[in-house]
Amino acid sequence: MQVSFACTDHNLKRGNGDHSKQTTTSPNVVNQARAKFRTVAIIARSFGSFTPRHISLKESTGKYTGMKYRNLGKSGLRVSCLGLDQLMTIAYESGVNLFDTAEVYAGGRWVSHITETERGLSRKHIIEGLKGSLQRMQLEYVDVVFANRPDSNTPMEEIVRAMTYVINQGMAMYWGTSRWTAMEIMEAYSVARQFNLIPPVCEQAEYHLFQREKVEVQLPELYHKIGKYFVCSYQWLKEKIVSEDGRKQQAKLKELNHIAEKLGCTLPQLAVAWCLRNEGVSSVLLGTSNPEQLTENLGAIQVLPKMTSHVVSEIDHILGNRPYGKRDYRS
């Protein structure tokens, strides 16, 4: 069965004809645009949607794979704990705009569309960027728009005002930050409270076996000040493992592989499950580039129950990088 890219037909633009099928933009042009704005899709459960023919199908799929759902950051939006990045991107960048979403939907009902701003974060960049993004994707709105690292040139007030504007205009449901420091998130939150604007709901942070400090120590410290602030982690982990950085850690990886074998899973599955053991993580975006890898990665869901405190301690021992933050005394 083939459905169009923007599966959540509730936010498909109508009236302007069915451009989505006719205007197959050439891969080259799309590539150029993609270099500036990256669009990803994560698997989300959406209670309030109204296209019954989809709902029944997805629910059964969800039961079949055992997918778990968590709230995205401090928002009420529930997302599957495994998301997808690369696969759709690659297909989209190749000019494809029709997808067999059988795998994509595994365990979820709806696709939540999120989009990310380009470097510049001036009001003009944010608004024009998101408008352009929505137009290219033929969407009425995205669920979450992520702001990249704030450039030193733009005042925080301008960023938060622009994000509030796009939400009030109906172009996005929520906004989040992407690779911001704890200090920057704190400032965004303070500015939102000061001027009665809408604060960000989540941070998309780099988090994997070899990078734990920010997600395990710095972000949890914000809990005390601005409430729960879950993170939505990225797929740098797998790249790290197979990259030069990872190869430096050959001994550790060999030991981790040992644990994976004991648990009856692959090393990537262990790495994903290890991220998910952290309840502060809303979702891990999978960056797989082919359907086989995706299916393998999704298997991490079955590994999650096996992440006992004993296994986690064993991994901590191998990695030797467990941070000693205040967090230990809290949770």
Added chain:
Amino acid sequence: MQVSFACTDHNLKRGNGDHSKQTTTSPNVVNQARAKFRTVAIIARSFGSFTPRHISLKESTGKYTGMKYRNLGKSGLRVSCLGLDQLMTIAYESGVNLFDTAEVYAGGRWVSHITETERGLSRKHIIEGLKGSLQRMQLEYVDVVFANRPDSNTPMEEIVRAMTYVINQGMAMYWGTSRWTAMEIMEAYSVARQFNLIPPVCEQAEYHLFQREKVEVQLPELYHKIGKYFVCSYQWLKEKIVSEDGRKQQAKLKELNHIAEKLGCTLPQLAVAWCLRNEGVSSVLLGTSNPEQLTENLGAIQVLPKMTSHVVSEIDHILGNRPYGKRDYRS
């Protein structure tokens, strides 16, 4: 005479062709959607409307039945003290989209459209849910959108922000709560004041002969803190009477029936009139499923003047469940 379901033509969508007549959705599909979002219609007097051909007709009808009007919660909207739920719902769920509204309008001039959110109360659920609801009913907006019990997953700020958004976008005139605790209502009110958002105007509470505590004690206590907070009661009462729960109270029902006979009315009419004797109740939604029952229920209006303090005391004595709250010393 036959008029379309959305009788208040001021909030009918125009321009998109007359879908309302052509796209008769199959009952089955509608049923599925209905299971998630329930749409009811209550009889309301609307001073500010502008379709003269309707006004004259309704006014005379109003005079004929002696229908009374009360403010909906703490809003300025005046609604008939008897509303309608089931009848239209059932017809609508059967795929009908043309109604003979002769009875429906009995005593009122206009139909106020209210809608209720589904379980989930994330910003995405509320907004997409209401949009879908408006689209199905071919309405530009509803008068009141009710939020169901807040799920523990969604922060109150997100709920109040989303409700304020749909009001500012012109999709609803007011918002209310449905079966919330006094504490939850208080929190919604505080959050609205803290962030200068729009507070809810009414609570739709379960209230009948055998369930009095919340409406007669808990909600009135909010009066001191957040101003008058009228309730809009539901049609659980009749179901209770004929249900197993009611059958346990056979002796009491027999005595109540005795009183009804003395007053020259039926037991259901007594039950409805008893709710209406409470001035804090804006409207009782009637859940009748056929026109005969509706006509009978509407007769409660004529019973209302007979609810003297003597009769009320007598009923209190039979029920033996009069709450001893602070309220006694106030009113």
Added chain:
Amino acid sequence: MQVSFACTDHNLKRGNGDHSKQTTTSPNVVNQARAKFRTVAIIARSFGSFTPRHISLKESTGKYTGMKYRNLGKSGLRVSCLGLDQLMTIAYESGVNLFDTAEVYAGGRWVSHITETERGLSRKHIIEGLKGSLQRMQLEYVDVVFANRPDSNTPMEEIVRAMTYVINQGMAMYWGTSRWTAMEIMEAYSVARQFNLIPPVCEQAEYHLFQREKVEVQLPELYHKIGKYFVCSYQWLKEKIVSEDGRKQQAKLKELNHIAEKLGCTLPQLAVAWCLRNEGVSSVLLGTSNPEQLTENLGAIQVLPKMTSHVVSEIDHILGNRPYGKRDYRS
């Protein structure tokens, strides 16, 4: 030369075809609608408008009649000190929708459209009422929407929120009050400040030779608390003069007529000029029902310079109703 009713073509609805010329609603239907919402037009100078062919014409007209302009209440909008009510109303109510505006424009460049809400002031009444009004007049927005006496049923917060909503939706530029007490105006202002909403800019008060208390004592007292609060007076004065109430004052009217003769003007002209001598009065709406009377009334402009302190004292002496408020010690 004939121009359409809505002379300020900048706020004429486009796109929907030229309904204004084709749908000449029957006088009867319009009458019914008018009984609920009254629409008046006052002569205003509008600097920021962009239909050059009109501007040059009006400016010369302005110079010719010597019309004076004042700010409308505490807004930046400048209006001619004489406005028009009845004439257009009568014509409009007779089904006419094309006017020879030669006299109407005397001294002004543009027509500012103002509209008044019907009794009820619930959010629903205000919004639906104004929408209906705009649709009937084929206008995109009015300059000022006036709220009639607040009904005790609607909370002030709901009124100010609804007025802020119609302004933020682009349906009106400003809002004012009509026949509100000083206390009610103060409450509206306080509520606007409390919830950061838009406060009213002017009060349309009854003010004439035989009714001075409110405009000369009560409203000026608000100056100290909420800033300058000019009033926009109504055309009850002329009706009073020719009515039973006026006839009771035969002796006084005879003496006033004497003064009018000395100044070389008519009694109505004197009455209008007397109102205008009060600098707190933005504009006097003329309620003339025929072009001849209008021309006569407009002559009040030439009488204004003759309202010396001596003449005003003389009139005070005749009327014997000069209020002794704190105002005397202030201005």
Added chain:
Amino acid sequence: MQVSFACTDHNLKRGNGDHSKQTTTSPNVVNQARAKFRTVAIIARSFGSFTPRHISLKESTGKYTGMKYRNLGKSGLRVSCLGLDQLMTIAYESGVNLFDTAEVYAGGRWVSHITETERGLSRKHIIEGLKGSLQRMQLEYVDVVFANRPDSNTPMEEIVRAMTYVINQGMAMYWGTSRWTAMEIMEAYSVARQFNLIPPVCEQAEYHLFQREKVEVQLPELYHKIGKYFVCSYQWLKEKIVSEDGRKQQAKLKELNHIAEKLGCTLPQLAVAWCLRNEGVSSVLLGTSNPEQLTENLGAIQVLPKMTSHVVSEIDHILGNRPYGKRDYRS
């Protein structure tokens, strides 16, 4: 190569047919309109734009001329330090609506559209004025709308509310002030903070060799109170030099010309470069009326690096008008 006036196709109105080409308004009518609203275009770098075919072209152009970019006031919008005023204006006023923008784009990628309000600053003037301006230019929005000197008749709250309205309606990205006093800017800022409205981001001030006080002393004093407040200077300087005012300074101009010769540039280039040496200046709008002069003026960019402290001191010595403000002790 010929492109349409509104080069940033992202804010060109679509759907309404291609009016831009068909309705070539007669120069005379446009002139009249222009007398009221002046529209200028400055060269800006826009990171967040999405028309790839333009970007590559502009970037190379930027590298070729060595154009520098600065933030516009305290906004995140980066603009080229040289802007353009007169040239497009003149052409536009002559009825031309197609431009060879080869020179205009020198050094920049995108055109930022800014517009200026006419004298009156009432809500009605600002909103109707900007709407008219956008319609004439066939733009969806401008980047910056400048408010001219506040008229004493309009309260500051009304101005800031109207500016916030046009930004929230998507008609402008930012707003600035034009020739306001430091006191007026301070009041606008305070009012914005008091009512949680959007503050202005820049001041367009008169600044040149013979007028230094405001930009070098008064505006910098605002830095301490309201944060960085860069100015965007006007092209009065060149006019001053060739005008009667300038001729009075013949001796000084002769000496300045001497310095220009030493630096191998023209006097206008020296004058522009002298303004740009002040880092508080976001951009100097060039008012050249022919392409040759524009090319010459743009050469000021190459003169900028030659504005050493020695050269600046020499110029200060010749002018004898260096202000002795607190600024000396700060920077």
